[in-house]
Amino acid sequence: xxxxxxxxxxxxxxxxxxxxxxxxxxxxxxxxxxxxxxxxxxxxxxxxxxxxxxxxxxxxxxxxxxxxxxxxxxxxxxxxxxxxxxxxxxxxxxxxxxxxxxxxxxxxxxxxxxxxxxxxxxxxxxxxxxxxxxxxxxxxxxxxxxxxxxxxxxxxxxxxxxxxxxxxxxxxxxxxxxxxxxxxxxxxxxxxxxxxxxxxxxxxxxxxxxxxxxxxxxxxxxxxxxxxxxxxxxxxxxxxxxxxxxxxxxxxxxxxxxxxxxxxxxxxxxxxxxxxxx
Amino acid sequence: xxxxxxxxxxxxxxxxxxxxxxxxxxxxxxxxxxxxxxxxxxxxxxxxxxxxxxxxxxxxxxxxxxxxxxxxxxxxxxxxxxxxxxxxxx
Numbered sequence: 001x002x003x004x005x006x007x008x009x010x011x012x013x014x015x016x017x018x019x020x021x022x023x024x025x026x027x028x029x030x031x032x033x034x035x036x037x038x039x040x041x042x043x044x045x046x047x048x049x050x051x052x053x054x055x056x057x058x059x060x061x062x063x064x065x066x067x068x069x070x071x072x073x074x075x076x077x078x079x080x081x082x083x084x085x086x087x088x089x090x091x092x093x094x095x096x097x098x099x100x101x102x103x104x105x106x107x108x109x110x111x112x113x114x115x116x117x118x119x120x121x122x123x124x125x126x127x128x129x130x131x132x133x134x135x136x137x138x139x140x141x142x143x144x145x146x147x148x149x150x151x152x153x154x155x156x157x158x159x160x161x162x163x164x165x166x167x168x169x170x171x172x173x174x175x176x177x178x179x180x181x182x183x184x185x186x187x188x189x190x191x192x193x194x195x196x197x198x199x200x201x202x203x204x205x206x207x208x209x210x211x212x213x214x215x216x217x218x219x220x221x222x223x224x225x226x227x228x229x230x231x232x233x234x235x236x237x238x239x240x241x242x243x244x245x246x247x248x249x250x251x252x253x254x255x256x257x258x259x260x261x262x263x264x265x266x267x268x269x270x271x272x273x274x275x276x277x278x
Numbered sequence: 279x280x281x282x283x284x285x286x287x288x289x290x291x292x293x294x295x296x297x298x299x300x301x302x303x304x305x306x307x308x309x310x311x312x313x314x315x316x317x318x319x320x321x322x323x324x325x326x327x328x329x330x331x332x333x334x335x336x337x338x339x340x341x342x343x344x345x346x347x348x349x350x351x352x353x354x355x356x357x358x359x360x361x362x363x364x365x366x367x368x
Contacts, residue, residue: 138341159341160325160328160329160339160340160341162325163322163325195320195321195322196320196322197321197322200322251322
């Protein structure tokens with residue numbers, strides 16, 4: 001029996017094949033990854049400053065303006081992912097057209113819960129599926145160049161008013177994406193401790209929770225992985241719903257249960273056992 | 279309002295707002311940590327407590343470092359409420 005390939009062999013299989021030319025390839029890889037970063041943030045700032053005034057000054061209700069901005073941003077995300085795909089860097093896909101599972105109707109707003117393997121999970125999910133807004137970390141939602149864009153497209157900044165704002169988004173027909181880990185999963189395996197916010201929001205709004213499993217092969221854009229260490233092959237992010245859960249008033253218990261399910265489905269040891277040890 | 283009375287009010291508010299069944303307000307320590315250890319409240323509890331404080335004492339609860347520091351203990355919260363009420367007398 002042969003040993004399974006190590007993480008670095010899975011991420012950088014061309015090192016052996018290309019020999020001395022490998023560093024040329026890595027240079028190209030680093031340059032294209034860097035270009036995508038610049039294109040993403042540059043594009044966001046341009047849209048924020050040139051697009052937002054038009055999108056918001058054009059007549060319409062507040063909800064219409066938000067829809068408009070969301071649609072423009074989604075187009076931007078799709079363009080961004082198109083470029084990343086063309087450069088063979090990263091490509092999201094999903095076996096389903098809508099993040100639904102079981103008998104949850106298509107027009108029923110849901111809280112989407114997911115593990116968080118890569119930096120582009122939000123842009124991927126928002127471009128794969130219509131009507132997805134996410135909870136944004138305050139550093140992004142308050143960043144002067146981007147705050148109007150992030151808020152304008154319906155993303156909810158983490159903070160004092162997030163519970164009410166999240167419920168408002170669900171009422172107006174958006175799916176709300178929340179990563180219970182609060183940040184990206186640890187690189188190389190395992191999950192961060194789950195927070196119960198997503199489950200509390202679902203309980204208050206009375207909407208189902210759809211569990212999404214995200215797998216990124218080979219691992220890319222992970223927590224504490226510098227961008228110039230992007231893998232040799234194109235990373236494929238697969239987004240797949242695997243369960244629909246009814247909300248429960250006891251969001252603490254539900255949170256622990258879902259945390260256990262995620263460990264199970266991803267093949268990590270039960271978190272309860274780990275907590276007892278520490 | 280005297281300090282101990284305010285502390286007691288805050289403790290009652292914590293138990294009330296967070297529906298901590300079976301917790302006696304007077305059993306909550308003035309100086310122990312509310313989050314992580316001690317009562318081990320979490321991020322959602324903090325949000326609810328912030329909303330309840332804002333409503334009860336008619337103060338603005340923001341998102342600055344001062345507010346974050348105030349949520350360390352009952353004593354810190356009392357000092358915060360006193361400071362905020364002084365700015366905006368009811």
